[in-house]
Amino acid sequence: MSNALDALIEIFTWVGLGAGSLLTLTAVILLLADGTWLPVRAVVEHVEGGRVVRWFDADGGVNEAPLSAHDDEKIGRADMADVFYRRGTANRMRLTRSSPVVRFVSLLAAGVLGLGVVAFVVSIVLLFARG
Incomplete structure (x- = not known):
């Protein structure tokens, strides 16, 4: 044993x-x-294909990303949301930093x-x- x-x-x-x-x-x-994901406050807007979020990045550019069904459910009816965007890449966001x-x-x-x-x-x- x-x-x-x-x-x-x-x-x-x-x-x-x-x-x-x-x-x-x-x-x-x-x-x-x-990569590096930075926090930002985004505006949630209704468009023809569903809902999107729009935000200004650190360089002053305007970005837009469609909300997935999961992200849309987590954000709910809010007009603004705290999201994270990837530095150096346009139009990419997620709801968590990591x-x-x-x-x-x-x-x-x-x-x-x-x-x-x-x-x-x-x-x-x-x-x-x-x-």
């Missing part, structure tokens, strides 16, 4: 630290690829790394407890 437990802890240590490191690197790459994909990969990386660290600490404690 002791050998099986040691093997299991060793596997969790190596897989947790290795996969967690790769997931952390992936999260950093995704974060950099996502991407859900980046958030998911970051949390997964933290969980897997945490598993590896806990398994490592348990292996060290067992090493000294048996000695």
Whole structure:
């Protein structure tokens, strides 16, 4: 039983630290690829195809983006909304600063790394407890 437990802890240590490191690197790459999203107050207007939001960017340009069904539902009947637009790209907006994909990969990386660290600490404690 002791050998099986040691093997299991060793596997969790190596897989947790290795996969967690790769997931952390992936999260950093995704974060950099996502770009910089700046907050802005946008006006919600009704047009023929549905509703759109319009805002001024940091350079003074006017931008417009259609609201998806999900975004339209979250904004509701408001005439103005706080949105985030991507710096350097025209007519792109979203309602959250960070991407859900980046958030998911970051949390997964933290969980897997945490598993590896806990398994490592348990292996060290067992090493000294048996000695």
